[in-house]
Amino acid sequence: MLEIKGFIPNTMLDWEGMLASTVFLPRCNFRCPFCQNAELVLHPERLETVPFSVISDYLRDRSGWVDGVCITGGEPCLHEGLPGLCADFRARGVKVKLDTNGSLPGVLESVLAEGDIDYVSMDIKAPLEAGPYRIASGTDKPDLVDLVRRSIDILRSSGIEHEFRTTVVPLMHGPSEVARIAQQLQGEKRFILQHFSPRDTLDPRFSSLRPFTEEDMQAMLKQAQQYVPGATVRGAPASMSNQ
Numbered sequence: 311m312l313e314i315k316g317f318i319p320n321t322m323l324d325w326e327g328m329l330a331s332t333v334f335l336p337r338c339n340f341r342c343p344f345c346q347n348a349e350l351v352l353h354p355e356r357l358e359t360v361p362f363s364v365i366s367d368y369l370r371d372r373s374g375w376v377d378g379v380c381i382t383g384g385e386p387c388l389h390e391g392l393p394g395l396c397a398d399f400r401a402r403g404v405k406v407k408l409d410t411n412g413s414l415p416g417v418l419e420s421v422l423a424e425g426d427i428d429y430v431s432m433d434i435k436a437p438l439e440a441g442p443y444r445i446a447s448g449t450d451k452p453d454l455v456d457l458v459r460r461s462i463d464i465l466r467s468s469g470i471e472h473e474f475r476t477t478v479v480p481l482m483h484g485p486s487e488v489a490r491i492a493q494q495l496q497g498e499k500r501f502i503l504q505h506f507s508p509r510d511t512l513d514p515r516f517s518s519l520r521p522f523t524e525e526d527m528q529a530m531l532k533q534a535q536q537y538v539p540g541a542t543v544r545g546a547p548a549s550m551s552n553q
C-alpha cells in the first residue's frame with residue numbers, strides 16, 4: 311500500500327502557473343548531501359501517514375479550483391503504486407505532475423505510457439559524468455549516468471511537457487558545471503537553476519555553506535543560456551541563519 315507522508319493543500323511554487331496540491335512519497339535511492347527532505351528519505355517511518363481521504367476530500371471540496379497535484383518525494387518512481395495514484399488523481403479531474411531524479415528510466419517509461427501524467431520535472435544533479443554524479447547523488451551505482459541519460463531521452467521523445475532542473479550548490483557547482491549540464495541539455499525548452507538553501511540538509515555539513523547570491527546565479531544562468539536560451543533561475547537567494 312502506497313503511503314503518503316506529506317501533503318501541501320495548495321501552493322503556487324511547485325508547478326509554474328498552476329495552483330496545485332503537493333503530495334510527498336517516502337524513500338529515495340539517492341543520498342544527495344544537500345537534500346532538504348532528510349526525514350522523508352532516511353526515516354519515513356517517523357513521519358505520520360496522511361490518510362488518502364484527507365487528500366481526496368480536499369480535492370473534492372476544491373473541485374475546479376485546484377489545477378493539479380504534484381507528486382514528489384523522496385523518489386516517487388520507487389513505488390509500485392505510482393501509476394494507480396496518478397490515475398486516481400486524474401480521475402478526480404486534476405492534472406498530474408511528477409518529480410523524479412531520473413534514476414529509474416524503466417519505471418518512468420512505463421508510468422508515462424499509462425497516459426496519466428501531464429508534466430515531469432526531472433533533476434539533473436551534476437554534469438553527466440560518473441565522478442560529479444556520484445558526489446552529487448551520494449550514491450555510487452556504476453551505471454547511474456547511463457540511467458539518467460536514458461530518462462532524459464525518454465522524456466524528450468515522450469511528447470509530455472517537462473523541465474530539467476539543477477539545484478546549484480556551492481562546492482559542487484560553478485559556471486563550468488552549469489555550462490556542461492546545459493550543453494548536455496541543448497535543444498531543451500526548460501532548464502531551471504534552483505537556489506540552494508542551507509537548512510536542514512541531509513549532510514549537516516552542507517547547512518553551513520554560504521549559498522550563491524543572485525548575482526552568482528545570474529552569472530551561471532548566462533553560461534546555461536549559451537546552450538538552452540530559455541533557461542531560468544527559480545527561487546530566491548537563501549539567507550543564512552548563522553551568517
Ligand code: SF4
Binds near residue numbers: 339341
Ligand atoms: S534531493 Fe536527492 S536524496 Fe533528496 S529526495 Fe531528491 S533525489 Fe532524493
